[in-house]
Amino acid sequence: xxxxxxxxxxxxxxxxxxxxxxxxxxxxxxxxxxxxxxxxxxxxxxxxxxxxxxxxxxxxxxxxxxxxxxxxxxxxxxxxxxxxxxxxxxxxxxxxxxxxxxxxxxxxxxxxxxx
Amino acid sequence: xxxxxxxxxxxxxxxxxxxxxxxxxxxxxxxxxxxxxxxxxxxxxxxxxxxxxxxxxxxxxxxxxxxxxxxxxxxxxxxxxxxxxxxxxxxxxxxxxxxxxxxxxxxxxx
Numbered sequence: 001x002x003x004x005x006x007x008x009x010x011x012x013x014x015x016x017x018x019x020x021x022x023x024x025x026x027x028x029x030x031x032x033x034x035x036x037x038x039x040x041x042x043x044x045x046x047x048x049x050x051x052x053x054x055x056x057x058x059x060x061x062x063x064x065x066x067x068x069x070x071x072x073x074x075x076x077x078x079x080x081x082x083x084x085x086x087x088x089x090x091x092x093x094x095x096x097x098x099x100x101x102x103x104x105x106x107x108x109x110x111x112x113x114x115x
Numbered sequence: 116x117x118x119x120x121x122x123x124x125x126x127x128x129x130x131x132x133x134x135x136x137x138x139x140x141x142x143x144x145x146x147x148x149x150x151x152x153x154x155x156x157x158x159x160x161x162x163x164x165x166x167x168x169x170x171x172x173x174x175x176x177x178x179x180x181x182x183x184x185x186x187x188x189x190x191x192x193x194x195x196x197x198x199x200x201x202x203x204x205x206x207x208x209x210x211x212x213x214x215x216x217x218x219x220x221x222x223x224x225x
Contacts, residue, residue: 004158041200043159043215056212090158102206103149104213106158 003027004107006091012113013081021076021110023091031055032074033092033104034066043090049074078112086114117142117205124220127197133190135219137203140184147206148179149213150188152199159202159215162188193223 004025013019025032033056034046048056052068063079078085091107120138127133139148149164163170163177165186170177176189190197202218 042217043153043202045212045214048212092158102147103161103164104151104159105161109156109158 003105004091004093006089006107006110008110009108010111010113012115014115015081015083017081018077018079019081019112020078021089021091021112023074023076023107025072025091025093025105025107027093027095027105029093029095029105030071031094031096032068032071033094034074034076035090035092035106037088037090037109039087047074047076081114083114086112088112117146119203119205119216121201121203121216121219123217124222126222126224127190127193129195129223129225130192133193133197133221133223135188135190135201135203135221136185137188138185139203139205142183142205148177148183148186149204149206150175150177151202151204151213151215152197153202153218154196154199162201164206193221195223195225197221198223 007022031050033048037043045058046060047066049068065077068074088109088111090109092104094104096102117139147164147166150162151159153159163172163175165177165179179186200218200220202215
């Protein structure tokens with residue numbers, strides 16, 4: 001059983017296009033996240049949603065818009081793609097926001113290449 | 116959230132214990148120490164976390180010094196599959212925001 005899944009796994013597109021990455025978790029968690037890992041391998045949080053409500057927005061360009069139709073899904077839509085958006089994007093989920101029993105479970109990642 | 120410092124790389128012989136250190140000298144009383152790892156091209160994987168006491172689970176042990184300024188992650192019998200980047204993170208429990216540093220690249224060698 002896949003706990004956190006992402007589609008697609010690879011995405012190659014041209015500058016200026018609009019694309020979406022989907023994330024689903026079947027763990028019954030209330031909180032979901034998007035992370036970006038750039039070419040230097042630094043992993044940085046972008047957004048966090050708790051019960052479909054945005055709780056973390058880390059100075060991400062407004063070309064990036066997360067959408068959470070329900071607690072099990074958090075999709076990432078990117079408008080007007082730029083070369084610098086090329087990266088691996090990871091989705092994650094957790095039962096709580098912080099707390100003593102708070103672990104994040106990550107998806108396999110989506111490698112986005114903008115040409 | 117407190118800053119953590121880890122050595123950039125370490126080697127370990129297969130079957131031996133791997134001891135990965137982490138300094139978090141500015142950690143505050145309500146910040147937990149979390150360890151994650153990222154095996155090549157995969158999503159990060161939770162390993163273990165603790166506040167004050169030493170912790171052990173099926174993957175690893177976490178030893179936290181009494182002053183909480185440093186900790187050590189111990190993989191008791193490292194295998195080749197443990198080759199990964201290991202991240203030590205000091206987390207305040209209110210936002211759930213994991214801040215990943217550069218981590219320690221552990222190379223387990225036959």
